[in-house]
Amino acid sequence: MLNRALAFSVTLLIAGAATIVSATGAAADGSLCGHTACDTAEGHSSGGTVSVTVTGTGTSTGGSYTIPEQHLTTPPVCYYDFLMTGKEYAAVWGPGGSFTQLQHNLPEEDRFSPEPHYQDHKDDDEGGYWYPYCDVQRWTGTTDGYNAAWKQYYGTHDTVYVEADDTPPTDVEVPPEELARIAYKATTLPDGHIRWNPSRTDDGATFVGLDTWVWLDDPTTSVSVTATIPSGTSATVTATLDDMVVGADGARTTDCGGPGVAWTAGAEHTPCAITFDRSSANLPVKAGHDEPTATMTAVSTWRASWTSNRDPGTHDLANLTRTATAEVPVAEIQSVVSGS
Incomplete structure (x- = not known):
């Protein structure tokens, strides 16, 4: 030897x-x-070169899904x-x-x-x-x-x-650490789809001065990606949604601590709400819209780590981030005063 x-x-x-x-x-x-x-x-x-098979799964509030298989090569x-x-x-x-x-x-x-x-x-x-x-x-x-x-x-x-x-x-x-790098690079996370309430029926507008609930619709909360070579060595990267920060033109940024909670009638509290202090009337009209809107962003942070069938430990990786955006009309609440 x-x-x-x-x-x-x-x-x-x-x-x-x-x-x-x-x-x-x-x-x-x-x-x-x-x-x-x-x-x-x-x-x-x-x-x-070595053939690498990359597979994965994701989990959302609506259930789990399979990520399409990839076939790569690496020296x-x-x-x-x-x-x-x-x-x-x-x-x-x-x-x-x-x-x-x-x-x-x-x-x-x-x-x-x-x-x-x-x-x-x-x-x-x-x-x-x-x-x-x-x-x-x-x-x-x-x-x-x-x-x-x-x-x-x-x-x-x-x-x-x-x-x-x-x-x-x-x-x-x-080695597992290199396979983890391949799996990490192949990890694709969804940006997410922003929802909010109030959301006026005709144009989705919210209103100045009211708490606007924000959440991701059916958010993916974890993704696992595994890279495997013919010898049997594999490494799995797991990314878990850890935090989300929401901000918009005319509203203070809010740290939601997660993807938010969907609004339901009668609900009294959410960890993810922002309050607009002015309307979007003086903001530009964005492409695809016919009225001024405030751009809302939801930046999600994903905590990532890897494990391997050849390594008993769990190893931290750099966090991943994704950004979802939405164009939100913001209207003034109209007061009606009646005389006697």
């Missing part, structure tokens, strides 16, 4: 540590690409990469070889041994060793997350020798 010290050394080799590579008999440019599998500018086999973070041919490997472990010399520069606890039976391949310049590799340049998460990913991958995948006519191992992995 490729242990931590050897994995670190291989990383140095691939990054361009020419003083080590020069003794291997590898490519003259200091890379390890003397093999057909090394097909990228960085000197790695790319690992191809794997961890995959098998070509190390060197059998002949090159025997050279780096021979007298004066780079891995032999490296042992003198490592602490005792980090020293490592050659792969068993490597001498059986010392004359093979076509077959070679493939080792588990995690590409930090493909990692967008935390340092701790990357360290956990490569430890898990290295700990469950051995370095293997592949004859020239055999197929290299294709076991690839996208």
Whole structure:
């Protein structure tokens, strides 16, 4: 098995540590690409791409619904990469070889041994060793997350020798944190549809000086999106509606603490109401309307987190926000005075 010290050394080799590579008999440019599998500018086999299936569900006050399935691809973070041919490997472990010399520069606890039976391949310049590799340049998460990913991958995948006519191992992995990033990016939240009361029958107008109840009609309150790869690893992002702030031209902003409560006859209180202190008469007529309106906005905040079948914890993500708008006519209450 490729242990931590050897994995670190291989990383140095691939990054361009020419003083080590020069003794291997590898490519003259200091890379390890003397093999057909090394097909990228960085000197790695790319690992191809991994298919990702994204599914999801949402929950509203009216019930649950299914989010249409998506099929994406992403480059794997961890995959098998070509190390060197059998002949090159025997050279780096021979007298004066780079891995032999490296042992003198490592602490005792980090020293490592050659792969068993490597001498059986010392004359093979076509077959070679493939080792588990995690590409930090493909990692967008935390340092701790990357360290956990490569430890898990290295700990469950051995370095293997592949004859020239055999197929290299294709076991690839996208760690949970990266799948969570994919699921988070694929999470689509509804803006919501604003309702209010009073709402005059002919034009939906509310009135100056009255509490105007505001709510989202049949609001979605939670959305879960799961990204899964063929290995079975999955990550689920859950976003929950946490707060809503309502504001409008001519009214003070109100923090509703949620999507509001639909008005019903006889209801006496709502956590989500605004009061207009002037009419919309002096405001512009917006496109699609035939009278001046005040623009009402409802900004909802969604708390997001992710979990995985390969990770027992719950991890917070950045909050998500959505904004719904509505054009509201605001009228003056007309007083009627009768004389005696």
